[in-house]
Amino acid sequence: MFRLQKAGNLYTMSPQERKQLNLNKTYKALLDLLADHQFSDISVSLLCRKAGVSRTYYYRNYHSMQEIISCYQEMTIESYLRILPHKMPLNFIQLMTAYFQLMQKQSEETRLLVNAGLTNTLIKTFRIVYLYLTKQGMIKRLNNSHRNNKYFASFMSGAVISTQIQWLDQGMQETPAELGRMLNQLFFLRK
Missing domain, CATH: 1.10.357 (Tetracycline Repressor; domain 2)
Structure with missing residues (x-):
């Protein structure tokens, strides 16, 4: 699904692929949290921690869950x-x-x-x-x-x-x- 591009000795994803990967992680984390929490009890901090993304990423890309x-x-x-x-x-x-x-x-x-x-x-x-x-x-x-x-x-x-x-x-x-x-x-x- 994601293609890694070689940059020197490192492999990187394109910005679009990284964005899609972060969206996948954030969505899956939200579903995991919904299994155990009320939607209104899920904070941005909790979601970001569970997804392994920064709050900056969240606020730059989304206005709401x-x-x-x-x-x-x-x-x-x-x-x-x-x-x-x-x-x-x-x-x-x-x-x-x-x-x-x-x-x-x-x-x-x-x-x-x-x-x-x-x-x-x-x-x-x-x-x-x-x-x-x-x-x-x-x-x-x-x-x-x-x-x-x-x-x-x-x-x-x-x-x-x-x-x-x-x-x-x-x-x-x-x-x-x-x-x-x-x-x-x-x-x-x-x-």
Whole structure:
């Protein structure tokens, strides 16, 4: 994942790779802390100590702990969608199937975040990624009524995350592909 570059007798990471590594460490530390602490009880100092990063790093890169979650999840979702074997752009069913495949792998992380009261952070993150992927042409454009409605992305994000939470609570009985088809029916009133 990270390439080391030789600088003299030392191997170093690029600034982007170091930033990604620090984000990974900080996010994982936050999840570890959420397993044993209330979200409101986690201080910046505790998080930085657990992650092995400086407070300067934290304050230079983030305005809140919710932003760490958003940044990490945005990076994860975008990376996951980029490696899919499908031809781009993805249609809605492919997008939702891919999303739920990833969320199936991250079910325990999601449970920790939901239990910590961070559902709105998940909704916001989904919306940001959806809008970004649409703008980048990785997702097929929706019909005009949805594309022109400034609230559609917010509506869809809330519905997808709510569906995800219920799916997790019910033991992930449906496959990601089944969820993709169900959500396509709900959003676009298709059989």
